[in-house]
Amino acid sequence: MSETTNRSLLLHGVTKSYETATGAPKTVLDGIDLRVEPGELVVLLGANGSGKSTTLKIASGMIPPSTGDVRIGQTDITRMRGETRRQSRMKLGMVFQDARLIRRRSVLSNVLCGTLGRHQNIATMLGFLPRSERPLAMSCLDRVGLGALAGQRASTLSGGQAQRVSVARALAQKPSVILADEPVASLDPESAEEVMTLLATVARNERLAVLCVLHQIDLARRHATRLVGLKKGHILFDLPPSAVNDAMIATLYTRDAA
Amino acid sequence: MTHTDIRPAPQSRSAAISRFSSGALLGWGGAVILAIVLAQAAHNTQVSPTNLVTGAGRIVDIVQRAVPPDWSQLPAEWGPTRETIDIALIGTALGAIMACPLALLSARTIVPNPIIRTLARSAVALLRAVPDLVWALIFVTAVGLGPFPGVLSLILHTAGMLGRLGAEMIEDMDVMPMEAMELAGANRLQIFVHGIVPTLMPSMFGLILYRLDENLRCSLVLGFVGAGGLGFQLFTAISLFQYRTASLLLLMILIIVLLVETSSSYIRKKIL
Numbered sequence: 129m130s131e132t133t134n135r136s137l138l139l140h141g142v143t144k145s146y147e148t149a150t151g152a153p154k155t156v157l158d159g160i161d162l163r164v165e166p167g168e169l170v171v172l173l174g175a176n177g178s179g180k181s182t183t184l185k186i187a188s189g190m191i192p193p194s195t196g197d198v199r200i201g202q203t204d205i206t207r208m209r210g211e212t213r214r215q216s217r218m219k220l221g222m223v224f225q226d227a228r229l230i231r232r233r234s235v236l237s238n239v240l241c242g243t244l245g246r247h248q249n250i251a252t253m254l255g256f257l258p259r260s261e262r263p264l265a266m267s268c269l270d271r272v273g274l275g276a277l278a279g280q281r282a283s284t285l286s287g288g289q290a291q292r293v294s295v296a297r298a299l300a301q302k303p304s305v306i307l308a309d310e311p312v313a314s315l316d317p318e319s320a321e322e323v324m325t326l327l328a329t330v331a332r333n334e335r336l337a338v339l340c341v342l343h344q345i346d347l348a349r350r351h352a353t354r355l356v357g358l359k360k361g362h363i364l365f366d367l368p369p370s371a372v373n374d375a376m377i378a379t380l381y382t383r384d385a386a
Numbered sequence: 387m388t389h390t391d392i393r394p395a396p397q398s399r400s401a402a403i404s405r406f407s408s409g410a411l412l413g414w415g416g417a418v419i420l421a422i423v424l425a426q427a428a429h430n431t432q433v434s435p436t437n438l439v440t441g442a443g444r445i446v447d448i449v450q451r452a453v454p455p456d457w458s459q460l461p462a463e464w465g466p467t468r469e470t471i472d473i474a475l476i477g478t479a480l481g482a483i484m485a486c487p488l489a490l491l492s493a494r495t496i497v498p499n500p501i502i503r504t505l506a507r508s509a510v511a512l513l514r515a516v517p518d519l520v521w522a523l524i525f526v527t528a529v530g531l532g533p534f535p536g537v538l539s540l541i542l543h544t545a546g547m548l549g550r551l552g553a554e555m556i557e558d559m560d561v562m563p564m565e566a567m568e569l570a571g572a573n574r575l576q577i578f579v580h581g582i583v584p585t586l587m588p589s590m591f592g593l594i595l596y597r598l599d600e601n602l603r604c605s606l607v608l609g610f611v612g613a614g615g616l617g618f619q620l621f622t623a624i625s626l627f628q629y630r631t632a633s634l635l636l637l638m639i640l641i642i643v644l645l646v647e648t649s650s651s652y653i654r655k656k657i658l
């Protein structure tokens with residue numbers, strides 16, 4: 129099981145409290161234990177404000193947890209700084225709701241930007257993209273089905289295409305883990321299906337640990353290997369889709385009387 | 387996007403309603419105040435249609451003495467023409483270079499430190515607040531007559547204008563793609579050259595071209611205070627009552643300004 133121990137994503141005892149204007153800190157995550165193995169697509173479900181984005185931000189190292197830790201394989205990446213942090217970031221590919229491409233650059237250039245972390249040399253700092261990575265970048269584009277658009281400007285892409293390019297960019301990073309926060313929220317049903325199929329395929333074929341936030345239950349059921357329900361900073365369930373029934377989903381989204 | 391609470395807070399909602407109902411009142415009040423302010427401005431600046439009518443005769447007289455333009459002067463004016471264009475070119479280029487660090491340092495999104503930012507912004511504000519004509523007067527006194535004081539004053543004024551517009555552009559830029567690059571392991575310099583520069587370059591270049599266009603006109607006026615070029619020639623011709631030379635110069639200026647204006651707006655359209 130060396131693969132599992134080296135490339136899985138692990139959140140252990142993660143809590144998060146935000147400072148608020150009123151002074152009293154607000155606890156958003158309260159003891160999250162979560163493991164995503166390579167090859168898995170784990171979907172995080174939960175009502176607005178339940179802490180899904182916060183979980184992903186902590187997993188990506190964008191914000192630190194109040195307590196607990198995040199590991200990729202054996203490496204604790206929670207409180208890294210400087211160069212080691214930059215190195216660990218390469219292991220995490222991110223996909224956002226808005227694809228966050230450099231709109232004026234070509235599709236291929238955007239994908240190549242995903243490889244910059246591996247090429248910290250004079251040429252890339254003068255504005256040249258690493259030529260040696262072109263074949264890899266092209267193959268990443270082919271894997272998301274957009275090889276034909278390599279030369280096109282990112283600003284001309286449809287939402288679904290842009291999102292697939294951002295998946296290709298994440299793949300070009302050669303990550304162990306992909307984190308996706310509502311990657312299909314602004315896509316039409318067909319594009320949403322495509323992007324989720326892509327993420328599931330990537331997880332399975334490239335042996336990546338994929339953690340994805342979704343609001344579409346049916347999409348989640350169809351593509352996830354596991355569903356994790358988050359409510360008010362607690363994990364309500366962590367089960368394969370077949371074991372999650374409608375009552376559990378209903379509980380997840382009902383607002384308790386305050 | 388995180389949108390956890392879309393209901394407006396109660397007080398901002400009532401504020402919005404009262405703002406809505408008082409909108410028309412404010413509009414009419416504003417119009418009356420504006421009318422009063424404009425009336426006193428017209429009075430104070432001695433705006434007077436009768437003076438314009440009596441002055442019209444003299445204007446016709448000057449125009450009659452200015453035609454036809456003195457074409458024989460044309461060859462002699464090539465030198466000053468080139469000088470005017472060159473003053474604008476070099477002043478714009480060096481000013482733009484000087485504006486880059488100023489714009490970066492005064493952008494909130496790049497420099498979180500408020501002290502550095504305030505310093506940079508004050509420098510930019512000073513450069514802009516002093517009219518280029520005043521800079522030119524200062525530099526003519528300091529380095530003597532000729533194109534060089536014109537260049538110096540254009541550099542400073544351009545740095546001030548582009549410094550401010552550049553900072554606004556940087557602050558308006560969508561930083562999410564840059565954040566994505568950072569999360570993917572790119573370093574700061576890489577984020578700058580691969581993310582920020584390609585994003586800002588076309589609009590920055592457009593601003594610089596627009597500035598070139600403005601600077602050409604500025605450099606003509608700068609000539610009036612001794613800072614070289616066609617402006618200086620025009621000033622001399624008018625002072626010596628050589629109206630036919632002056633009309634030739636005005637014609638040349640018109641053509642140059644139109645040429646630069648159309649070509650710079652054409653290039654701007656192409657790159658944006």
Ligand SMILES: Nc1ncnc2c1ncn2[C@@H]1O[C@H](COP(=O)(O)OP(=O)(O)OP(=O)(O)O)[C@@H](O)[C@H]1O
Nearest residue numbers: 146156175176177178179180181182183388389390
């Ligand atoms: N920087 C912050 N400071 C204070 N509170 C925050 C901050 N970021 C998020 N929160 C709060 O944390 C809670 C969880 O937010 P989070 O964005 O994780 O929810 P979410 O599950 O992603 O919701 P959504 O489905 O709307 O995206 C919310 O109540 C939010 O107001």
Ligand SMILES: [Mg+2]
Nearest residue numbers: 180181387388
């Ligand atoms: Mg969210």
